[in-house]
Amino acid sequence: MKASNTSDETSKYALPASSLGNKIAFKSSKSVTSQTPIPAPTEIQIRQMTRSELDLCLQWAANEGWNPGLHDAEIFWVTDPQGFFVAEQDGQIIGTGSMVYYSPNLFFLGLFIVPPNLRGNGIGREMFSHWQSHMQQRLELADDQSPKIGMDGVLAMQPFYKQGGFRLEHQQTRHSIMTGAWTKLNPNESVCTRDVAELPFEQVLEFDRLHFGVRRSTFLRQWLQPKDGWTRCVVGADGQITALGTIRRATKGWRIGPLFATGREAADLLLRDLCNRVNQLRSDVVYLDVPQANSDAVALVKKYQMSPEFTCGRMYCGPAPTLPWQQIFGVTSLELG
């Protein structure tokens, strides 16, 4: 996710004109003379998002170039309707963020956005400290002594998150490749791949848990059946899943995530299977978010000459979960982990 600081893209954020240039009370960029009437300070309110505001938030995410999936909002919302926030001032939305609950021991932060024309005025800091106290409240409910909060932080903001108690686990890089670049699977390969619907949900859920750290059944029930996309598995002769991956239509092209596999061969096969689904549709781009901690994944994107787009870091507050990163070839999403 690129941290953009430009103000020429203001119109894309569709904020009403009344909110533009409306700086928050504790940090004014205007010089004040003795004749200037001092307006009453207006406070930032942080409250839960409504469902329609989540659509706006994902539009902002698209404006940042994060390229959300076309139907992500619906799935994000059912995962944790209480997990999304807006900062509001004078009735206008001036910032967004999320802290999605997966289990008492795992939350994921994301969608941290302030419109370009309002950046650098302390709104982000205000939202972040709200998050910290909200996190604390929810963590106090946790039944574990080692709750974890994950996030994927842009490079520019990583020092700020570190100050806020997050530690960098590793960097992750979005890679892209054009459709049409993929050869068809041979019959021996095709016979190993299945649509996820052919497998018991419980088996898929368990394979996902091994790679995500907690069971996320509410999320997966939706995510594995994308309205515009596919979820595919590689299954061994013993009936065990050796790879799981989803490809979904995004604002631009297609996004793959997750891509979990027990080895490089299974990951390679599933990557080609997923890309073949969209290969013939039209000239388009496929994106994959690759953890740099997985040397096989790094080798795989090199093999197919996928182009690096941007890098952000997986960070955790609290002890990092023990995950088999060498089996994570693509994370599910940068917004919800």
Ligand SMILES: CC(C)(COP(=O)(O)OP(=O)(O)OC[C@H]1O[C@@H](n2cnc3c(N)ncnc32)[C@H](O)[C@@H]1OP(=O)(O)O)[C@@H](O)C(=O)NCCC(=O)NCCS
């Ligand atoms: C990240 C973002 C939400 C911060 O909001 P903001 O209102 O501009 O932030 P603040 O003015 O409160 O600044 C808070 C801190 O963020 C850091 N920061 C903000 N913008 C930064 C930038 N472009 N580069 C480096 N650090 C930055 C600074 O540490 C700053 O603290 P300081 O003012 O004491 O130095 C906003 O810049 C944004 O929407 N960026 C684009 C989207 C994005 O990258 N989001 C983060 C995804 S992980």
